[in-house]
C-alpha cells in the first residue's frame with residue numbers, strides 16, 4: 001500500500017501532525033520506535049496507583065494549543081503547588097523566602113535583576129521565524145550565554161544564581177549554548193521570567209493523570225494508523241515516492257514527516273544524501289542533560305512547615321526541586337532536577353549511590369525527614385535510546401547563522417517537525433504540537 005503520509009515519531013509533534021492529516025482525510029501511518037507514545041513525555045504509574053511524570057509535565061499561559069487540546073479531550077489541569085516559602089541554599093547557607101525575589105545581598109540582586117531585564121530586552125529584537133536575520137545575529141551567535149553573563153554581571157553571586165536559572169531552563173551549561181539561541185528561546189517562550197516562574201510562567205499547571213494522558217488519547221484515535229516498536233533505520237526516496245525501512249518492515253508513502261529530534265534524524269541512513277547544510281545542522285545540535293529524581297513520602301511534610309517544596313541551590317547534584325505531589329496532596333512527592341554537568345556526573349554513579357546523593361541534597365533542603373522516603377526513583381534521559389538527552393536540542397555558537405535557515409526546509413518528500421523546529425515555545429510540548437500542525441499544513445495541499 002502507498003500511504004499519503006508516513007509520520008516518524010509519536011511524540012506530541014508526530015501525534016499532532018497525524019491528528020491533523022487524519023482529520024483532513026489523508027491515509028497516514030505513524031511509526032514509533034518505542035513501545036509507547038509520548039516520546040519525551042512519560043508518565044509512570046506506580047504500584048500504589050499514584051503516578052509520576054518522568055519527562056515533561058508543565059503547561060503554562062500562552063501555550064494555547066496545549067490548553068485547547070486538553071480541553072478537546074476533557075482533560076484537566078491543576079496549579080503547581082507554590083503556597084508558602086521557597087528555600088535557597090546558596091554558598092552553604094539555607095534561607096527561606098516568600099515570593100520570587102531570593103534573599104541575596106543588594107548588589108547581587110541589583111546585578112541579577114539588571115541581567116534578567118537585559119536578556120528580556122535583547123530577546124525582543126529576535127526574529128522568531130528566522131533568528132539568523134535578527135539584528136546583530138552574527139554577534140550574538142559568536143558568543144556563548146556564559147560569555148554574555150560574564151560581561152553583563154559584575155557580581156559573581158549574581159552569575160552563579162543566574163546559572164541555576166539558565167540550567168533549569170536549558171538543561172545545559174551556559175558555556176555550551178549560543179547567546180543567539182538563548183535569546184531566541186527566551187522570546188519563543190515569551191520572556192525569561194515566564195521561563196523561570198511557576199505563577200504566570202512555564203511551570204504554572206500540571207495535567208491531571210500526567211502529561212502523557214493527552215498523547216494516549218490522541219493515539220487511541222489513531223488506532224490502526226499507529227505502529228509501535230517500529231524504529232525507522234533508513235529512508236529512500238525517488239521523484240515519485242518515499243519509503244522507510246526498519247527491522248522486518250518496508251513501507252512506502254508519497255510524503256514523510258520526521259517528527260524526531262535532529263540528532264536522532266542524523267542517525268538514519270538516507271539513500272539520497274541530504275543537503276550538506278541539513279546534515280551539518282544535525283551534526284551540530286546537541287541534546288541537554290537531565291535526570292528527574294523523585295522521592296515519595298506519606299505526606300508533603302514540608303507544607304506543614306509553611307514551605308512550598310521549591311528549593312534552588314548551587315551545590316550538589318540537584319539544582320532545583322518542586323512539590324510534585326498529586327492534586328489531592330494525599331502523598332508527598334518531591335521532584336529534583338539534576339541538570340547539565342551535574343546530571344552528567346550523577347549519571348555516572350550506580351543507582352544506590354545516586355539515590356544516596358540525591359537524598360542527601362533533599363535532606364540539605366528539608367531536613368532529616370527527607371532522608372526516609374517510602375519510594376525513590378530517578379530517570380536519565382541521556383540513557384534513553386530514542387531521546388539521548390533533553391529537554392530539547394540546543395544550538396551551539398555559530399549554528400543558527402551558518403546552517404539554521406535549513407531547519408524547516410523540506411528535503412524532497414521529507415518534511416520536518418519536532419519541538420526543535422518550532423518558533424513559538426521551542427523546546428516545549430506546545431512547540432512540538434505547533435510544529436506537527438505546521439508540517440501537516442505544509443503537506444496537506446500536496447497529497
Ligand SMILES: Cc1cc2nc3c(=O)[nH]c(=O)nc-3n(C[C@H](O)[C@H](O)[C@H](O)COP(=O)(O)OP(=O)(O)OC[C@H]3O[C@@H](n4cnc5c(N)ncnc54)[C@H](O)[C@@H]3O)c2cc1C
Pocket residue numbers: 008009010011012013014031032033034037038039040041054055056057058059230231232233259260261264268290292381386387389390391392417418419420427428429430432
Ligand atoms: C525531563 C524533561 C522535562 C521536561 N519538562 C517539560 C515541561 O515541563 N513542559 C514542556 O512543555 N516540555 C517539557 N519538556 C520538553 C518536552 O518533553 C518536549 O519538548 C516534547 O515532548 C518534544 O516532543 P516531540 O514530539 O518534538 O519529540 P519527542 O517527544 O522526542 O518525540 C519523538 C518520538 O520519535 C521517536 N523516534 C525517535 N527516533 C525514531 C526512529 N528512528 N523511528 C521511529 N521513531 C523514532 C521517539 O521514540 C519519540 O517517541 C521536558 C522534557 C524532559 C525530558
